[in-house]
Amino acid sequence: MNSAWHDWGGTGPPLHFAHANGFPPGTYRRLIGDLTKRHHVVSMSARPLWPDSRPQVLRDWSPLAEDLRAELNRRGLRGIVGVGHSLGAVTSLLAAAADPGLFSAVVAVDPLVFTGAHSLFWGTVKAVGLGGRISLVRGARRRRELWSDRGEARTSYSSKKVFASWDPEVLDDYLDAGMVDLPQGGVRLRYPREWEARIFSVAPHDLWAQLTKVSVPTLFVQGEHSDTFLDAARARVEREVPGSRTVVVADSSHFLPMERPSELAGVIEEFLREL
Numbered sequence: 001m002n003s004a005w006h007d008w009g010g011t012g013p014p015l016h017f018a019h020a021n022g023f024p025p026g027t028y029r030r031l032i033g034d035l036t037k038r039h040h041v042v043s044m045s046a047r048p049l050w051p052d053s054r055p056q057v058l059r060d061w062s063p064l065a066e067d068l069r070a071e072l073n074r075r076g077l078r079g080i081v082g083v084g085h086s087l088g089a090v091t092s093l094l095a096a097a098a099d100p101g102l103f104s105a106v107v108a109v110d111p112l113v114f115t116g117a118h119s120l121f122w123g124t125v126k127a128v129g130l131g132g133r134i135s136l137v138r139g140a141r142r143r144r145e146l147w148s149d150r151g152e153a154r155t156s157y158s159s160k161k162v163f164a165s166w167d168p169e170v171l172d173d174y175l176d177a178g179m180v181d182l183p184q185g186g187v188r189l190r191y192p193r194e195w196e197a198r199i200f201s202v203a204p205h206d207l208w209a210q211l212t213k214v215s216v217p218t219l220f221v222q223g224e225h226s227d228t229f230l231d232a233a234r235a236r237v238e239r240e241v242p243g244s245r246t247v248v249v250a251d252s253s254h255f256l257p258m259e260r261p262s263e264l265a266g267v268i269e270e271f272l273r274e275l
Contacts, residue, residue, distance in 0.1 A: 004045035005071075010036025015081040017043045018068060018088025022140070022196045024049060026177025028085070030170055031257050034265030038272075039081065044071050046087070048195030055198035061087070064199075065094035069102060083107040083268060085257050086228065087199060090207065097213040105275055106218045107268050110229045110254050114205055115236045123205035131201040140197035145189040150175045153187060162255070170258045211241050218244045219271040221264065223252040245271065 006025050008017075017032055019025045025032075025043040035041050047053050047067055058064075068091050072078065082103040084092035089111035096103045114122055125131055147153040154175055157163045163171060179187040220237050222229045234246050247267055252259050 004049060005075075006043040006045070008032050008036055008041040008043065010038075010040045012039045013081065014077055015039035015041050015083060016068075016072065016077065016092075017041055018082070018084030018092050019043065019046065020086035020088055021046075021048075021199045022191050023085075023174065024177040024190055027170065027174040028257055028261070029173045029177075030167065030261035031265055034262055035083070035268065038269055042077070044068060046091070048191055048199070053195070055192070055195045058198055058202055060202050061090060061199070061204055062094060065091040065098065068092065069095040069099050072102060073099075078102055079104045081105050081107070081272060083109070084111075085109040086112060086254065090204070093207070093214055093218070094210055096216060096218075097210040100213075100215045103216055105216050105272060106214065107221065107271065108218065109221045109257060109264065110223050110226050111220065112203055112228055113207055113211070113233045113237070115208070115230075115233045118230070118232075119205050122203070126202070126205060131203075132197070134201070137197045137201045140193055140200055143189070143193045143196070145193055147179075147187050148185075150179055150187055153179060165253060166255065166258045167261060170261060174258075208236070208240065211237070214241065214243070216243065217271075217275055219268070220244060220246045221256070221267060222246065222248045223254050223256040223259075224248050224250050225252065226254045226256075228254040247271075 015035060017028060019028060025045060032041050046064055078101055080103060082092040082096060089108035092106050093108055096106050157171060178190050180190045182188055220234065222234050237244055238246055249256050249260060249263060249267065257264055
């Protein structure tokens with residue numbers, strides 16, 4: 001393993017934050033900064049950000065969860081709080097299911113959890129080998145990766161609907177963390193688009209057997225207008241996942257950590273204080 005480790009500092013018990021697909025840990029500086037008021041926050045960069053990692057070897061998300069589990073154990077971090085967004089929420093949940101003593105509590109922020117027809121559809125698409133053809137994967141493969149500077153990149157991103165609701169400071173953090181300066185000038189995406197596409201193409205279609213094995217208190221946070229963690233999945237979590245709670249953050253989307261970082265930090269801290 002050749003993972004990058006980020007120690008954000010802070011006072012209090014340790015908390016690991018796991019980032020989403022396509023968004024390096026530094027994107028979450030605002031949220032993490034609020035969490036450091038009561039926790040010592042650390043983050044591991046996921047495999048796409050490791051040198052010389054190969055997306056073709058990934059067949060599902062379980063190796064990404066094992067990466068997290070192994071690194072926390074290697075560092076002697078057990079019984080800590082696990083918080084994650086999207087992909088990071090799922091890998092934290094899978095790690096908790098596989099290793100019951102790893103986390104004392106988990107906060108899953110808008111995880112990719114399918115149920116019902118969505119689960120059946122995605123499982124069928126993958127089974128017939130068409131996972132690489134969905135629009136999300138095609139879009140990731142075509143994603144622009146080069147700009148003359150961060151100013152040009154900011155103008156480009158600001159014009160896109162998905163970023164319009166972001167806190168402007170968080171967008172700046174993403175441009176800082178998500179771009180790398182090139183020796184010949186210009187900037188390039190730090191998170192390889194081939195990796196982003198691969199992760200989307202092998203996303204799990206049915207996590208329910210693993211979710212029921214999570215034995216620690218767990219909070220599932222849904223963005224009110226999320227297109228990822230839908231109402232049906234939230235309702236099923238409430239019925240079937242023991243020790244779980246759910247909360248919906250108003251006027252937010254799947255990108256709620258980028259839209260409402262301080263409000264989300266408050267939701268997380270309230271849950272942890274009540275344990």
